[in-house]
Amino acid sequence: MPNSQASASTSPPSRRTFLASTAVAAAAVAGGVPLLTGCSTEEGSGKGGTTSGKELKNLLPAYAASKVADPDIPSVNGSSPGYTKAPPAAELVASVKGKPGHGGSYTMFEPLWGTPPPKNNAYYKAVDDALGATVKFQPQDGNTYGEKLGAVLASGDIADIVMIPLWEMGGRIHGAVSAKFADLGPYLSGDKVKKYPNLAAIPTAAWQMSVFGGKLRGLPMPSRPLGSVIPYYREDIFTKEGYHVPKSPAEFLALAKEITRPKSKVWACDDMWWSAQRFFGCPGEKPYYWIEKNGKLVHKVETENYLEALEWCRKLFAGGHVHPDAVAGKANDALTRFTSGQTLLYNDGEAKWYGATFEQAGVNPDFKIQGMDWFGPDGGAPVIYLDPPAQIWSFLNKNLAKVQIEEILALANFIAAPFGTKEQRLIDYGVEGVHHEMKKGVPVKNATGVRDVQDTYRFIASPQASVAYPDFPRMVEDYCGWMRRMGKFARKPLFYGMQIQEPNRYASLYTPFEDLAKDVTRGRKSIKDAQRAIGDWRSGGGDRLRDWYAGLLDENGSGA
Amino acid sequence: MAEPARGALADRGATPGRDAPPAPGTPPGPGTPTARTGRWHRLRRDRTLLLMVAPAVGLLLLFTYVPLLWTTVAYLDYDPFTQGLWSSPWVGLDNFTLLFEDSRFWDAFANTLSITFIQLVLFFPVPIALALLLNSVLSDKVRGLVQSILYLPHFFSWVLVITIFQQMLGGAGLLAQQLRAHGHEGFDLMTDPGVFKFLITAQLVWKDAGWGVIVFLAALSAVNQDLYEAAAVDGANRRRRMWHVTLPALRPVVALLLVLRVGDSLTVGFEQILLQRDAVGPGASEVFDTYVWWVGIANTDYGIAAAGGLIKGAFSLVLVLIANKVAHMLGEQGVYRK
Numbered sequence: 001m002p003n004s005q006a007s008a009s010t011s012p013p014s015r016r017t018f019l020a021s022t023a024v025a026a027a028a029v030a031g032g033v034p035l036l037t038g039c040s041t042e043e044g045s046g047k048g049g050t051t052s053g054k055e056l057k058n059l060l061p062a063y064a065a066s067k068v069a070d071p072d073i074p075s076v077n078g079s080s081p082g083y084t085k086a087p088p089a090a091e092l093v094a095s096v097k098g099k100p101g102h103g104g105s106y107t108m109f110e111p112l113w114g115t116p117p118p119k120n121n122a123y124y125k126a127v128d129d130a131l132g133a134t135v136k137f138q139p140q141d142g143n144t145y146g147e148k149l150g151a152v153l154a155s156g157d158i159a160d161i162v163m164i165p166l167w168e169m170g171g172r173i174h175g176a177v178s179a180k181f182a183d184l185g186p187y188l189s190g191d192k193v194k195k196y197p198n199l200a201a202i203p204t205a206a207w208q209m210s211v212f213g214g215k216l217r218g219l220p221m222p223s224r225p226l227g228s229v230i231p232y233y234r235e236d237i238f239t240k241e242g243y244h245v246p247k248s249p250a251e252f253l254a255l256a257k258e259i260t261r262p263k264s265k266v267w268a269c270d271d272m273w274w275s276a277q278r279f280f281g282c283p284g285e286k287p288y289y290w291i292e293k294n295g296k297l298v299h300k301v302e303t304e305n306y307l308e309a310l311e312w313c314r315k316l317f318a319g320g321h322v323h324p325d326a327v328a329g330k331a332n333d334a335l336t337r338f339t340s341g342q343t344l345l346y347n348d349g350e351a352k353w354y355g356a357t358f359e360q361a362g363v364n365p366d367f368k369i370q371g372m373d374w375f376g377p378d379g380g381a382p383v384i385y386l387d388p389p390a391q392i393w394s395f396l397n398k399n400l401a402k403v404q405i406e407e408i409l410a411l412a413n414f415i416a417a418p419f420g421t422k423e424q425r426l427i428d429y430g431v432e433g434v435h436h437e438m439k440k441g442v443p444v445k446n447a448t449g450v451r452d453v454q455d456t457y458r459f460i461a462s463p464q465a466s467v468a469y470p471d472f473p474r475m476v477e478d479y480c481g482w483m484r485r486m487g488k489f490a491r492k493p494l495f496y497g498m499q500i501q502e503p504n505r506y507a508s509l510y511t512p513f514e515d516l517a518k519d520v521t522r523g524r525k526s527i528k529d530a531q532r533a534i535g536d537w538r539s540g541g542g543d544r545l546r547d548w549y550a551g552l553l554d555e556n557g558s559g560a
Numbered sequence: 561m562a563e564p565a566r567g568a569l570a571d572r573g574a575t576p577g578r579d580a581p582p583a584p585g586t587p588p589g590p591g592t593p594t595a596r597t598g599r600w601h602r603l604r605r606d607r608t609l610l611l612m613v614a615p616a617v618g619l620l621l622l623f624t625y626v627p628l629l630w631t632t633v634a635y636l637d638y639d640p641f642t643q644g645l646w647s648s649p650w651v652g653l654d655n656f657t658l659l660f661e662d663s664r665f666w667d668a669f670a671n672t673l674s675i676t677f678i679q680l681v682l683f684f685p686v687p688i689a690l691a692l693l694l695n696s697v698l699s700d701k702v703r704g705l706v707q708s709i710l711y712l713p714h715f716f717s718w719v720l721v722i723t724i725f726q727q728m729l730g731g732a733g734l735l736a737q738q739l740r741a742h743g744h745e746g747f748d749l750m751t752d753p754g755v756f757k758f759l760i761t762a763q764l765v766w767k768d769a770g771w772g773v774i775v776f777l778a779a780l781s782a783v784n785q786d787l788y789e790a791a792a793v794d795g796a797n798r799r800r801r802m803w804h805v806t807l808p809a810l811r812p813v814v815a816l817l818l819v820l821r822v823g824d825s826l827t828v829g830f831e832q833i834l835l836q837r838d839a840v841g842p843g844a845s846e847v848f849d850t851y852v853w854w855v856g857i858a859n860t861d862y863g864i865a866a867a868g869g870l871i872k873g874a875f876s877l878v879l880v881l882i883a884n885k886v887a888h889m890l891g892e893q894g895v896y897r898k
Contacts, residue, residue, distance in 0.1 A: 147857055154640035171860030176641030263740045265732060324731020328750045329838025342732070504639070508859040512664070519841045524753060 048174075048501040048548075051211045052556035059185050059216045060208060061193030066201035068093050069420030071466065073480040077487025078386075080224045080465045082480035083419050084473035086442040089432060092422040095198055100410035101133025108135050109152065109159035110394075110459045111142035115451070123430045123452035130426055131411050135161070137456050143332060149173065153180055158397050161408065163459040166391040167285075171508065174501045178213025181395035185216040187409055196413035203464055205389035205497050212499060218393030219412050221462040226486055227350030228284075228387045229274040234344045235370035243344070245372055248379030249279050249312050256321035259344055267323040270334045270346035273313050273521055278374055280309040281383035286510055287500040288385065288493040290549055297494075297546050297553070301513055301534050308377060310530055313521040327522060339367065350479070357475045369475075371482040374489065384486060385493045394460050412461035419468040427457050442470040496559035500552065506545045509537065634866035655867040665868065667843060668851035675757050675847060676825040682761050684821060687772030688814065692806065694773065695780045710770025718831045721767050725759075726750055750836070753844035760832060779813040780806065815892035823880035823895075826872050848872045 051059070071081030116139045117123065128134045138159060140148050146168040152158060153176045164177065186192070193200040203222055210218035233245065243259065246252040256268035282305045283289050289300040300306055316322060323343050325333060338346045339360055353369060360367035374382040394412075396405055417423035425443065429436040435449030445453060467476050467483075516533050519525035603610070634655055636648040643649075659665050690710065697703040713721065728734050731748030740746045749755060787805045796804065830849040837845045846854075848868065856865025880895070887894030 150857060150860055170858070172639055172641055173860065175639070179642040262732070262736075262746055265737060267732075324733075324736075324748050324751070325726065327748070327839070328726060328730060328836075330726065331838075504637075508855070508861055511854075511859055515842050518838060519843065522751070522841070524841045524843060 048503040050495075050498045050500045050552060050556055051214050052498065055214070056208065056211060059189050059211055060204055061188045061200060061202075061216075062191050063202075063204050064194060064197065064200040066095070066197060066418055066463075068095065068418050073467075073477065076484040078225050078490060079480055079483035079487050080467050082476045083466060083468035084470055084476045086470035087420055088441065089422075089425070089438070092425055093420060095417045095421045095423055096414045099130065099132025100414045101131045101407055103133060104404060104407045105134040105136065106160040106404075106408060107138060108161040108163070108394075108456075108460065109138045110140070110161075110163035110456070111145035111165070112139035112454060112456070113142035114454055117452040117454060117456070121452040122434055122448070124456075126431045126434070127426060127457055130423075131414060133407060133411055135411070135457065135460070139456065146170070146173075150176075160397050160400060160404070161394050161460060162397070163392065163394045165393075166388060170511075172504060174212070175504070177217060177395060178215070178501075180398060181212075181217050182398040182400060182405055183215040183217060184219070184396065184405070184409070187405060189216060196409055198413045198416040198418065198463060199409070199461065201418065201464060202416065202462075203389065207390075208497050209388055209390040209499050210393055213501070218390075218395055219409075219461045220390035221392040221459065222389060222465045223387060223391050224350055224465045224467070224483065225386055225389075226384060226483060226490060228391075229278065229347050230350055230353065230482070231272070231275045231278075231345065231347045231372040231374070232338065232352065232356075232369050233372050234338070234341065234368065236366045236368040237341060237344055238370075247373075247375050249276075249375070249377060251379070252279075253312075253315060253319065253321075256316060256345075257319060260319075260321045262320070265342055267326075267343055268321040268345060269316070270323055270326040270337060270343050271331070271521070272316060272322075272345070272347055273309075273517055275347045276309040276313040276316075277306070278382065278384060280305040280312065280377050282306050282309055284385045284387065284493055287498075287502060287549075288388065288495055289510070290494045290546075292494055292558075297550055299537075299542060299546065301537060305377075307527060307530065310517065310520050311527060313517075314523060314527075317521050318523055329518070338369075339364070345372070353479050354469050354472065354475060357469075357472050361472070370478060373482070374486055382486075382489050383491065384489045386490050386496060389497055392459065408460075415457050416461035416463050418463040419466055424463070429453060439471075444471050492560040494553070494558050494560050495549075498556065498559045502545070503548065506541055506548070509541050509545060513537075631866060631870055633862055634870050636863055638862045638866070640862065651863070655863040656871075658864055659867050659871070662864075664842065664846060665851060668846040668848055671757075671845065672826050672828060672847040675760070675828045678757050679761050679764065679828065680821070680825065682758075683764055683769070684818065686765050686769040688776055688810065690769060691773045691776035691780060691810075692802065694777060695806070707770070707773070710773060712770070713767045714771035716767065718767075718829075718835060721763055722832070722835050725763060729759075751839045753840040756836070756840045756844045760829060760836070763832065764829065775813060775817065776810060779810050783809040812892055815887045815890065815894060819880065819883040819887050819895045822883035823876055825879060826876050 069083065069087065072084045073082030075081050124135075124137075145165075149164065149168055150171070150173060153173065158180055162181070164173070169177070188196070188199065199219070202220060206220040206222040207216070210216055210220045212218060237243075238245065241259075243255060244251075246255045252272075259266065259268040282303065283291050283300045290297045291300075291303065292298070317327065323337050325337065326343070334343075334346050334348065335352060335356060337343045339356055353371065356367075356369045360369075374384055376382045396408055400408070414423050415427055417427075429443045429445060430449050430453040432438065432443070435453050436443040436445045438444075467479050469476050512533060516525065516530060520527065520530050630645070633645070633648075635650060635652060636645070637651045637654075638645070638648045694703055694706060697706065716724075726733060729749040730736070731746060731751065733750075736746035736748065749759060752759075783806065788801055791801045791805055826848055828847050828849070830847075830853065833845050833847055834850050834853065837850065839845075842850075849872075852865045852868045852872070855861045855868065884894040884896065
C-alpha cells in the first residue's frame with residue numbers, strides 16, 4: 001500500500017458545512033435519534049462512531065520507511081510494488097537482531113483457508129525457535145469463522161492473539177473488539193513504535209484502520225488496493241479458442257453466450273455479482289457504501305448503479321451462462337470449476353491469482369489465469385472505489401500483562417519483516433531443504449512446505465503490501481500490471497480509511513440485501529421487489545442511519 | 561424411556577403383582593397405607609430403577625432446565641461482549657415486536673409449517689411401509705443385506721447427501737448431462753424453489769427412512785407368531801393378516817412416534833436447509849431454526865433470536881398436547897397420560 005494514500009487520508013479533515021443545515025438536525029430529532037455528539041467511540045458501547053482529527057493523530061504510530069530490497073516493479077497509480085527475483089539466502093538481510101522472544105507461550109485463534117497443518121510440525125518448531133517464544137495455533141475453518149468467533153468472544157475464554165477480518169465484524173462483533181482486546185497505544189503510538197522498526201514501516205493508512213473504540217487495538221495486515229474482487233479469466237483457453245476479452249457489460253453477455261456449451265459441461269462464468277457492481281460503479285461494502293450526491297448522502301442500494309448491476313446480472317443468469325452449481329450457491333467450489341475449465345470467467349479475491357497459479361503449476365502447466373480489465377457501463381472508463389487499506393487485524397487479549405504484550409509485539413516485529421529479509425523468507429517459505437528448495441535461484445515450496453507453511457504466523461502481523469512471488473515472475477508482472485492500469489480509475493470512497501462502528505440498532509439493516517441480490521439475479525425476485533426492499537430499508541431505519549452518517553461526516557470530515 | 565419410569569413410579573405402586581414383588585416385612589395390602597409411608601415404601605422398592613434413571617435426569621436438568629434460565633435474553637437488549645446477562649438493558653417485549661414485524665419471520669413460520677406437513681404425510685409412513693416389506697422377506701440373508709443398504713445413508717453427513725443430490729439432479733449433474741448428451745434439454749431440480757420442499761423430503765427419505773425402520777421392525781418381531789398361524793387357519797389371506805394382526809400390533813408404536821414427531825416437527829432439518837438456502841433463496845427455504853441462526857449467530861441479535869426460539873418452543877408444546885390428545889382419543893397411550 002503506497003504511503004501517498006496514507007498521508008492523504010490522515011490529513012486534517014475539512015469541516016463540512018453542507019450537512020449542518022437545520023433540515024438535517026430537525027430530521028434527526030424527529031426520528032428520535034440524537035446526532036452524534038462526540039467524534040470518538042465510547043469503549044464498549046453500542047453507540048458506534050469513529051475516531052478522527054487530532055485525537056486520531058495522537059494514537060497513530062510514527063511512520064519510518066524501511067528499505068531492504070528495491071522492487072522490480074515499482075508502484076504506479078497506487079499499485080503494490082512487485083518482486084520477480086529472489087535474493088539468494090546468503091544475501092538476505094536480518095532485520096531483527098537475536099531472538100525477539102523471552103520464552104513466552106501464546107495461543108492464537110485464527111481462520112485458515114485450507115487443510116490445517118499437523119501440530120508440532122517442523123515449520124512451527126523452526127519459527128518458534130527463531131522467535132524465542134511459542135505460538136500455539138487454534139486454526140478454524142475460514143469459511144465459517146464468523147460463526148465461531150461470536151461464540152468464542154462471548155464465552156470470555158479468548159486466546160492471547162485473535163485474528164479478525166473486517167468482513168466478520170458484523171453485528172456486535174465490532175463493539176466486542178473494543179471490549180475484549182488490549183489498547184496498544186501505550187506501546188505503539190507516536191515514536192514508541194520505533195522500538196519495533198518493522199511495525200513502524202507499516203503504512204499509516206493501515207494503522208488508521210486499526211483504531212477501534214477510540215483506541216489503537218489492532219495490528220493490521222495492509223491490503224493491496226482493488227484486491228477484494230478481481231474478474232479472472234482463463235487466458236490459456238481464451239487464446240486457444242480465439243475468444244476476445246470483453247470490454248463492456250454488453251460484450252461480456254455476448255461472449256458468455258458464445259462460450260456456454262452445457263453439452264460439453266462448459267459454462268461461461270460463475271456468479272459475477274461482485275464484478276457487476278464494479279462494472280456499474282457501485283460503492284463498496286459497509287461502512288463504505290455511501291456516496292455524496294448534491295450535498296446528500298446516498299446509500300449504495302439507492303443508486304441507479306445498483307439496480308443496473310442487478311439487472312445486468314439477472315440477464316447473465318437468465319441466459320443460462322452461469323454454471324448450475326454456482327446458481328445453486330455452491331460458492332466454495334468456484335475455483336475448482338474455474339481451474340477444471342467448467343467456467344472460463346470467475347471473480348474472487350486477489351489471493352487466488354497466486355493461489356490458482358501455484359496450485360495448477362504442477363497439474364496443468366498450460367493453465368494461465370489472468371485479470372480482466374474493469375470497464376464502465378458503456379465500455380468506457382470504470383469508476384472503482386478503493387478497498388479499505390487494511391481488512392485483517394490481530395488483536396491481543398486485554399488480560400495479558402505488560403511484559404507479555406511487549407513480547408508479542410516483538411514477535412510481531414519479527415514476523416512483519418519485509419521482502420528480502422531472513423525473517424520474511426522463514427515465515428513465508430520455511431526452512432531451505434525442509435520446506436522449500438532453491439530452483440533457478442528462487443525458493444519453491446516442496447510437499448512438506450505446501451502442507452505446513454500456510455498463513456498462520458502471517459496473520460499476526462504483515463509488512464507493507466507487495467506482490468512478491470519470485471517463483472512465478474509472470475504472475476507478478478500480470479498482477480502488478482493490472483493494478484497499475486486499474487489504479488488510474490480508483491477513487492476513494494467517502495469514508496475511506498476510517499474505522500467506523502455503526503450503532504447496534506442498525507446492525508442488521510443491510511443484511512437482507514445479500515439475500516435480495518441472490519434472489520433478483522437468479523430470477524426469484526424482480527427489480528420491483530428490490531425497489532420495494534429499498535423503500536423498506538429507508539423507512540426501517542435507513543433514513544436514520546443516513547442522518548447518523550451525516551453527523552459523522554460533519555464531525556470527522558470525509559476520508560475521500 | 562418414558563414407559564418404565566412412568567410404570568415404576570406411578571401406576572404399578574397400587575397394583576403390586578408380577579412386576580414388583582412386595583418387599584419383605586412390609587407387605588402392602590390392598591388397604592390404604594398413609595400417603596407418606598406409601599411414598600417412602602415406593603421409593604425404597606424402586607430405588608434401583610431410580611438410580612438408573614438418575615444420570616439421565618441429571619443431564620436433562622443440566623442441559624435443558626438450567627439453560628432455560630437464559631431465556632431471559634429474549635427480554636433484553638443482550639450484548640454478551642460488552643454488557644453480559646446482568647447489565648444488558650431490559651427491553652420488555654420489544655424483541656417480540658421486532659420479530660413479529662419482520663416479514664422474514666413469517667416466511668420462516670409458513671415454510672416450517674408446510675415442510676412439517678409435507679414430511680408428516682410423505683416421510684412418516686415410509687419407514688412403516690419399509691418395515692412391513694422387510695418383515696415379509698423370508699430369507700435372513702436377503703433381509704440383512706437390504707437392511708444394511710437402507711441404513712447406510714443415515715451415516716452420511718448432510719454435506720455429503722446434498723453433494724450427491726447436486727451431482728445427480730443439479731443443472732450440471734449426471735442426469736442433466738446424460739439428457740444433453742442424447743439431444744434433450746437439461747434440467748435443474750436443485751435450484752427450483754417450487755419443488756424445494758419435496759426435494760428436501762426426498763433427501764430425508766433417502767437418508768433416514770431406512771434408519772426409521774428399526775423401531776418398527778422391533779415392534780414387528782414382538783408380534784406373537786401364533787396369531788398369524790391362527791389367522792391363517794381361520795382362512796385369513798395375507799392382506800387380512802396384515803390388517804388384523806400386524807397393523808394393530810404396530811399401532812401403539814406408531815402413535816407414540818407420531819406424537820414425538822409432532823412435538824419435534826418444527827425442527828425440520830437445520831443443516832440440510834442451511835446448506836441449500838442459497839440454491840432456492842430464503843423465500844422458499846427459511847425455517848424457524850435457520851431464521852434464529854441468521855438473526856442470532858450471524859447477526860448477533862441474540863435477544864430477537866431468543867424470542868424466536870421461545871415462540872417455537874411454545875408452538876411445539878401446543879402441538880404435542882394436541883397430538884397426545886388425539887392419540888388418547890384413538891385409544892392409545894401417547895407419550896403420557898394423566
